[in-house]
Every structure is written in C-alpha cells, then in structure tokens.
Amino acid sequence: MGNAKNYSNQTTPTWCPGCGDFSVLRSLQAAAAHLDIEPHNLAVVSGIGCSGRISGYLNAYGFHSIHGRALPVAQGIKLVNPELTVVASGGDGDGFAIGTAHTIHAFRRNIDMTYIVMNNQIYGLTKGHTSPLSQTGFVTKSTPHGSIEAPIKPGLLALSAGATFVAQGFSAYQDQLVDIITKAIQHKGFSFVNVFSPCVTFNKTNTYQWFRDHLVNLDDEGNHNTADFQKAMNKYIETDGLFTGILYQNTDPDYYSKLPGERGTPVVQQDLDIRHKFDELMEEFM
C-alpha cells in the first residue's frame, strides 16, 4: 500500500476552511494509495467550480477542463489508454445542470472510469446560486423567493440510465468515503459516486449537522443487497436519496471490452505508420 502523501502535489487548495471538498481530495488520495496506483498512471479530470480545482491538487496527470465537460474529456482519455486509472470529478452544477447530457450518456456507455460528484447543492464558485440538486424552496442569490423547481435525484437518474455502480458518500464520513472510492475505482465499468460535500460558505441549510441528522448509512443495515436493482430503487425512494454507501453494482461488460476488432494494445501504443496498407485501402475506391 502506498502513502496518500505521494498523491499530493503540495499545492495549497483555495477552498474555504471547512469546505467538504478537502475530504474528497484526501479520500481520493487515500484510495489511490490503497490501490497503489502509480501517480503517472492516474489521470484526474475536473470541470469548473470550486470542486473543479481538485485536479490541480494531485500528483498525477490533472486536467482542469471546462464547465460541464469533465466527463467527455475523461472518457476520451480512457478510450485511448485503458491502462490509466481515470477519475472525473466536479460539482453538482457541472454534472447535473450544464453537463447533464454527458452524465446520462456516461452512465449508459459504461466506460471503465470513476465519476465523483462533489455535491454541495449550490453553485459555490459563482458565490451562491441555486443548483438542480438544491431543495425546493432553497433561497439563493438567484432564487431570493426560494427555488420553485424540483431537484434531480442523481441516484435514480443513474439507475434508470443503466449505471453499473452507484454509491454515495459524505465528506464527514471519510473512512467510508475512502472505501467507496476504492471500490468504485476497482469496479470494471463506470462508477458513480455522489458525495455530499457541504459548502460552508453559501449553503447554510445543508450543513454537516443537517447531513448527520438525515443520512442513513447502508453499511449499518447489513442486509442491503447491492446486486438487486429493484431493491436499489426502493432503497433510494425510501430514504429520499439521503443515504451513504454502495447502492447498486452489477457486472455488465464495460465499453472497451465490447469494441469490435482486436484490442491487444492500448490505442495510444498503436503504430501510426500504415503505409504498407495503403494499396489495399485504396483498392476500395476503385
């Protein structure tokens, strides 16, 4: 097992003291250490938001992309180099507002990578605007009279879109979060981890204490069967999505294993010069 410190690049995060994102960063580093992933084989892609800064704090290949597009960038990286451990991460706005289409299609595509949403139910970086994951009635600068829209339920969306690994964590339950991220990375397919990561500066409703009061821990229940799709749905509805732990996991084959053609070496190692095939290819245009 490696040392989590090896995955830090010694940059001091710009996050507010107490921000839930610190714990997500530490958990990811700890999971990478657990799994002994060589820093050069780890690629972390993030979107834009407070959360998006995470890729800049790791000793790895980090790509801080644009708002809502961490997933396509990350999928592109993984597709050409399946030997890398690819983690995409970003905020709730990133993944469930501007990037929703990518999120849904990443669920159903099942490329072998991990997606960690740092969910604070608000737009932190723009200094407090409502998010599609904010509760109805939530008061922000853009919803001074309270949000009148219903929130998206990320887990249900994931299950219905065909996600093969769905889990939730909480910044304050770091041991569980490390364990979940570790299993998510080990999962052969697309793993989705929704982390309740409080914004201490702008979200005065969904605070650490609020989550402690509301979250159910699936690990405490003992009998939750993660292979049962129906039960996963029921559990989500029962808890109104307020739980931590692995909700669902199946063993559907991942995208890469279904690609047509011989896939011995990663695309990135392929010899580019195919001039010896030129005549044969040209013949088709005759």
Next chain:
Amino acid sequence: MIKQLTLMLGGIQGEGIVSVGDTLIRALSQAGYYAFGYRTFSSRIKGGHTNYVIDISTHKTLSCDDSLDILIAFDQDSIEINLPKLKKGGLLVYDDIVSVKELLASIAPSSYIILPIPFTSIAKQYGNTLMKNTGVVGFLGQLFHMPIESVSRVISKNFNGKGEEIVANNMKVLTACYELPLENNSLSHQYRLSPVQNNQKKASMLGNEAIAFGALMAGCRFMAAYPITPSSEVMEYLTKKFPGFNGVMIQTEDEISAITMTVGAAYGGVRSMTATSGPGLSLMMEGIGLAAMTEIPVVIADIQRGGPSTGLPTKHEQSDIDFLYYGAHGEIPIIILSPYTVEGCFYQTIDAFNLAEQYQCPVMILSDLHLGLSRQTIDPLDSSKIQIDRGKLLNSNEFTESDMPFKRFAFTDDGVSSRIIPGQPFGMHHITGIEHMETGKPFEGNDNRKKMMDKRLKKLQGLKELDHIDLYGQLESDLLILSVGSNFGMIQRVVEGEQLPATYGMFKMIKPMPIKQLEELCAKYNKILVIEGNATGQLAAIIKSEVGFHRKIESLLKYDGTPFKYEEIHNKIKELI
C-alpha cells in the same frame, strides 16, 4: 466521338439515383476516364425530385457544364424540371413506363433525340424492379462504348455479399441493356467516348472520404462525432476502418461532447479528430478554445453548408469563414487549412495532423458541401508523401526523474513547449483552461498572463511568411482571382477553357493568412477578384483587413445554395478583363 459531355440522372429521391451515379463514375474511372458528379438533394429522405449531374471527360474535370448533353429521366418530374437544361439536339432517355405523352406533346420532335428504354421491364424480366438501376449503367456503357468488363466489375463489387443470385441477375440485366439494339444508328457513334491516352484504372472518391482516408493514413486513431449533413461520411468511413487498426470512433451525445472527447483523446496521446458542419461548429467553439488554451493538438473538419441556424442543411455555401477566423472567445492560435480538391483533402488532412502536433493547437480543415459530397475521379495518391511528425513530444528517454518537475508550458523561442502524455513516468503535470504558469498551475498574475498570451500567439507567426496560395492560369496578366474550396473546379473550367488572361490563386491555408505572399500578389496585379460562396464577402473582408488594397479588390458572391455556374464566373471575369 466525344471528349467531354455532361449527363443528368433525374428521379425520385431514395430510389437509387445516387447509386446509379456513383456506379457510373466508378465504372468510368475504371475504364480510365474522368468523371465529376454533382448531387442535388433535399432534406427529405424519400420522395421529392433529386438529380445527379455527371461531367465525363478524357481529361480531369472538377465541375459540371451548365447545360446537359444527356438527360436520363426515371419519372415525369425529371423531364418537366430539367428539359430546359438539355442542349438542342441533346439526348433524352426515359424509362418507358413513365407516361410522357402530354409532356412531350408541346415540344417539337426535332429539338431532341428522344429515346424510351424498357429499363423496368428488363429489370423485372431478369430480377426485380430495383435492378433497373443496373440497367441504366449497362445502357450507358453501351452508349459510351466502354468495355463491358469495367462496368460489370463495378456492378459485381456493388452486390458482392448480397448472394450469388442477386449478382447473377444484375449481370443479366446489365448485359441485356448493354446489348440493347439502338434503332437510331447515329446514336451509337455520337456518344462514343474518345479513347483515353492513359487508360490505367483510376479511383473515385468524395472529399469527405479523402479526409477520412487521409486521417487514417496520418495515424488518426480516435474520432468522436455527432452526425450532421454534409460531414457524416467522415465518421462513417472511420467507424468501418478503425476496428482493423485498433482505433475508436464514438458517436457522442452532441458536438460539445464530440470536441471535448477529442480533446481528451488527443491529450491522452492519440491523433484525434472530429468532423461537423455549421450548427455543430457553433456548439464546439468553447471546446476548440479549450484545446487552444491547453495547447492540445486536435483536428476538426468543417464541411460547410448553408447557414445561419439550420439554414440550408443539404445545400452548398462557404459562410463559416468569418466564424472560424475570428471565432472562440478570447484570442487563440488556430490553423485553418482549406483544401480545394479531393486530392488536397487527402494530403492536407495529413498536414493537419502534423501541424496540430508541431504547433500544439487546433487545426481546422475547412471544406464545403460541394467538395465534400461530389464523387469524382482522382489522380493516383502518392503514399510516399505520407509523413508523420509528432512535434515536441517527449518519450520516457527524453524526460527522466532528474528533469522533474515537468514544465508543460515552458517559455521557448518559438512558443512551442514539450509535451508528455499521461502514463509516462515522471511527467505528471496539470493543465487548465484557466491562465496558468509554465508548470500548468492556475495563475492570473499580469506579467505571466501577457507572456503566456504572447507565447501562444507567437507559435503561428512563422506561417504568415510562407506561401499558402497556389497559383494557376496566365501568371502575367492584370487580373488575379482569389478563391477557396470547391470553386476551384469552375474557375479552372472557365479560365482554362477559354484561355482567359487571368491568374487564379487558391488558398490552401486561410489562417494564418499568408500575409507576405498576399502583399506581393496584391501589389503585382491591377485587379483582384475574390470569389466565394457567401453573402457578405467574408474572405475578401479578411484579405482587406490583413493587407489593405481596398480599391483593387472586388467580390463575386453567391448564396442561393448552389455552387457557381460557368456563366456567372465567365461573365464576371469578362467584365474585368
């Protein structure tokens, strides 16, 4: 005997006109002739009139004549709509199941040679109605005195894999129509094609296929794209070929995903591309800016169609020039290549991948519908010209532990820094669309900001000094015509056909503009005519803003959804010489 003729196939969209045209072009190319096909089609999939005009010649041809020598009609509409384009004395052939009595009653019998042929009956006799398409190709084979082998080879290739019986029946229809007795004796001589000097079999290709094939040969192994007319052929070719070369083509949820996935794959170290048209390009702009800011080599093909908005989705236009030239928020380094022949599409796509890695920036391949979708005979492609240059890409021997930390955006004389791809030991670094330091860490300091902007923009300065306009015609004349894309074919036809005293120059690269060459050219010629397919004279405006010479520069514009006609270019040049 005949050296050049123009023929139209007209019928109902979706009933095989395209396959007849494509097959004919292939067969002619096999026999050593040159053909150029121009398709008119609407956004409807089935129904509605469609036609395919094919110019056939013993010499290379890149355009179609305005008027027709032969009209082959599969339905009434095709006669009614297109007969006015048929030359006096021209040949009208129609399937004899089409009722034409009323239609033909109004025309003098001597105006045209009119020939009903029982295509459908023959097809039914040996197989099914669909095979009439094969019959048409057989009939034309006879009319042109092409060897039956060059026709039958293409037909059997077409139906290969559909079962022996289908191939055999098609062959019967082909032979029956090839051997059909022609009552009108002069006919059998009139349309005999002159023998070609070099009857070596040739290939035929679409501009879009040439881009896709060029990409494959250039080592492109990843494409992400969202279907859009008229660019989809690029993804369709690569998705067929990639599995055999360990490449990946992925159809994404939208163009935003297409470009950003392409960026990811290119960052991952693989030559990667996407292809789109106007609306998709609008969606891609933010991603293109990201590639420029993070200095990632991506190739994007834009096959232009009529805009704005959904515009004319199946019609030709060249109106994305401004958008690309000035596009993306902020100021970015970007290269825009503008091939003007199918062969150019092939070679310049290879250039595009090299330039992208040499300069570490997005490279656009600016094509247009007329170039992208016109099937044509091409000259042999030279595989020895395929070279792969990956620029400043460091391998694990070139960057070791003692070199750490890696400065991805190190300041250098030419502005280009070394690149390392994920998975390589010791090269770990961060990249971001936020302004950053040499190490890639976000940093907004004023001095650094200015230096980084200068570094990125400096990369392409050298290209402005090079010649990127190909010159043709009579170089010592008063008039210089400048143009882009598929306009080349018609300009060449007009200027060369009549030996007009004019030079014509085709841009191969419009960004960076070849300022030095342009200045020299504009100084040398008295009059400059810029021919482009848009309403506002985008290219002319860019030329004026880059090098001046406002008074000398005139425009010939067209934006009705069709390419330039012979007459339009001819008249404008005549006015200027």
